[in-house]
Amino acid sequence: MEMSVYVHECLEKLRELGIDALAAEKDIAGMFLFLPDEVLEAMEPEQILGTMLGSLGAGFYPGTEHLPSEIYVFDMEVQDILRMYTSFLEGVSRIAGGGLKITDIEETVSEEELKAGIGTQTVRFCCNGKAYEYKAQLHYDWFDAGMLTFMSRVIEEQDTGNHLYVTSDYQNCIVLYRTQEWAERFRQLFGMELERA
Numbered sequence: 001m002e003m004s005v006y007v008h009e010c011l012e013k014l015r016e017l018g019i020d021a022l023a024a025e026k027d028i029a030g031m032f033l034f035l036p037d038e039v040l041e042a043m044e045p046e047q048i049l050g051t052m053l054g055s056l057g058a059g060f061y062p063g064t065e066h067l068p069s070e071i072y073v074f075d076m077e078v079q080d081i082l083r084m085y086t087s088f089l090e091g092v093s094r095i096a097g098g099g100l101k102i103t104d105i106e107e108t109v110s111e112e113e114l115k116a117g118i119g120t121q122t123v124r125f126c127c128n129g130k131a132y133e134y135k136a137q138l139h140y141d142w143f144d145a146g147m148l149t150f151m152s153r154v155i156e157e158q159d160t161g162n163h164l165y166v167t168s169d170y171q172n173c174i175v176l177y178r179t180q181e182w183a184e185r186f187r188q189l190f191g192m193e194l195e196r197a
Contacts (some may be wrong), residue, residue, distance in 0.1 A: 004029045014187045019068045021056050046192050054169030072175040076143045085123040095177045101158045152197040165194035
C-alpha cells in the first residue's frame with residue numbers, strides 16, 4: 001500500500017478516536033519520503049504508527065501548534081537533567097486537558113550526585129491540591145521510567161476515569177491520557193496494544 005494512503009487511513013482512525021491530526025497529514029507523509037525504500041519496506045505497521053504518533057506528539061514546541069495536544073512525546077535521554085521531571089509533569093498536565101492540575105514542581109539533587117551521574121533526584125509536586133514526592137533514580141541523563149508508574153498511581157488515586165498509556169516510536173516515549181475503553185478501541189482500530197503505565 002502506498003505510504004500516503006496508509007498515513008491518511010491512520011489519521012482518519014485517530015480522528016474517530018477524538019484526535020484530529022489531519023492538519024499534519026502533509027508533514028507526516030513527507031517525513032516518510034526521506035526514508036530509504038528498504039527501510040520503509042522493512043517497517044512493520046506498529047513501527048509506522050509509532051513514528052506517526054511520535055511526530056504528532058511534538059505539538060508542544062513552537063511552530064507545531066497545528067498538531068494535536070492529546071499526545072505527549074519525550075526522549076528518555078534528556079538534555080536538561082535538572083528539569084526532566086518538571087517537563088514530564090507539565091506534558092502530562094497538558095494532555096490531561098484540565099483533569100490534572102499539577103503545580104509547585106520541585107526537583108532536587110545534590111551537586112555530588114549530579115557530578116557522579118548516579119544517585120537520587122527528588123521530585124515534589126502537587127496534583128489537584130495533594131502533595132506527592134518521588135525519589136527518581138539518577139542515571140546520568142536518562143529519565144527514570146519508574147516515574148511513569150508512579151504518575152499512573154497518582155492518577156488512579158485522583159480517580160479521574162483516565163489512565164496513562166504509553167508506547168514508543170523506538171526512540172521516544174509516547175504518552176496518552178485516556179480511558180480504558182478508549183485504549184481498547186485504539187487496539188481494535190490499529191491492532192496495537194497500548195501499555196498502561
